Amino acid sequence: MALIEIRDVRKIYEMGSEEIHALDGIDLDIEEGEYLAVMGPSGSGKSTLMNLVGCLDTPTSGSYVLNEKQVNGMSDEELAEIRNREIGFVFQTFNLLSRTSALANVELPLIYRGLPKKERREKARAALERVGLGDRVDHQPNELSGGQRQRVAVARALVNDPSILLADEPTGNLDTTTSEEIMGLFGELHRAGNTVILVTHEPEIAENARRRVLLRDGKIVEDSITRDGTG
């Protein structure tokens, strides 16, 4: 059984009298340990798909099974728990809490998981070391460079050992060198066994992934293997 099974998922928004089919019958299976890039022009529905996969939103119809759990039909409460345990988000704008140390930012998912302070500290520190920021744990986001901030965000995404790492334009706010660094980090995490889903509109970034899914007008128009599984 695949890690992610999406069957005929539709998402319809109503804008006044008009219905917008943001997702129009998506079928997608993602296996554990895959490195996948979701591509498409803006308005293609890739953000909507990412929100659904990330359990921030639920489909209008269709079925979404994540790690053998039926996600559609879950309550807000249950979705929050799925996000906490199964999903690690990395955003384009980093989305770190300001005036809060790197360590405390990384601790955040563990707080909502209800771990005791000592365990949280240890796990958060280990995650920061894994992304190469072991010496920056007490720095606040405004004391870090863009690349370092995104590393903190990756550490936060990793800290709960989620089933999938979900990165939405993770290099959108970074220069080329730093982008390569971050993509190198994702490659490393993939080789270590993590499932990585990348949402991007940049073909060079998507090239890092092993599999490429192209969306247009809410439909998958291409699903191809771009490289062999070495990452």
Place this chain on the structure above:
Amino acid sequence: MIFRENFRIAAGALRANKMRSILTTLGIIIGVAAVIAVVSIVQGLQYMITSQLEGVGTTFVIIQPKQQFGGTVATSRPVELTWADGQAIQRQVRNVEMITPQIFGQEEIKFRDRQHQTFVLGVNDDWPEVNNFAVDRGRFFSELDLDRRNKVAVIGRTVIDELRLGDEPIGKEMYVGTTPVTVIGVMEDKGRALGFDYNDMVFIPFQTALSVFGRDAGKKVELRLQVTSSQAVDQVRDDIRRLLRDRHRIPEGEENDFQILLQDEILDMYSSILGGVTAVVGAIVSVALLVGGIGIMNIMLVSVTERTREIGIRKSVGARRQDILVQFLIEAIALSLVGGVIGIGLGYGVGAVAVELIPGDLPPAHVPLWAVILAFGFCTVVGVAFGIYPASKAARLDPIDALRYE
């Protein structure tokens, strides 16, 4: 539940906006400060009144002409209460141990080039014993002084200072109005109460006072007496009522033109006044707390909007609705409690200053524990009541919209 973390978050958020937090809680600060100040003052007053009335004992009785508040020097109304009534009581009512008339008024007193406005009381020789207010130096006037209408005076300590009577005031001649009197005694120190200085008084014989204040002053006399035993108080009151109704020719069914106050009635009277003060202040305070609560709600709504993105981030990493709700609720309560703590401190200060104006032998301004607990309880209630709406607004935010919020 992750309460400890929420307190840390709340403390951080309040610290990040110190000035805003303080201004927001101003309503709470004022409300709580008012409660604490009033409680500590009322406690002080109650202590003072109780101890003074206990000093005169349960056998202390005051008879006043009706609707006479404070002193009346002269009146054009018909005779209401005279020393003749007092003498009749002394002769005809059983178990009256001693009785004194009392008339008083503001008069200017003079000694050499010094002048001073003071309270002048016209009383008889039993006054100190009836009122449990003793002479410290020299002597009070005697029956002989009264009979001979001697121009003598017994003074309080403040008068010595004001008129610069020096270390040996006794024997010196001063003026009460235009009447020369010789100082024969100094009263013991009774301190201040309610802004009234019990040492700023001059006692002169009743008959002498009548010539100072004018004859009409004798028509509205207050009578103060001691009953031989507390068991006899009711009998004495009934007998006096009968006697005075008879003397004043009050027909059956008509009201008394005098009132008889017993010690416990005087206590009740003061208690009801203090209770009224407390109730009025309580009403003002509840308005202040309401305004304070609205202030908190307002600033919490601002805070929720400002931190929309933070809420989105928290939700994306697994915060449930109730986590966000509790976080903002605790922040609102913390805001309110900070106001409460500052308010208690401020109220204690105000109370301490106010108590300074009440007699010296009072215990220092005392804020009872129940008032502190009550204040904290109120603050928590206000925090919850006015924090719940902003907090639930935060909790209901859609994570996607919240993350997109700029």
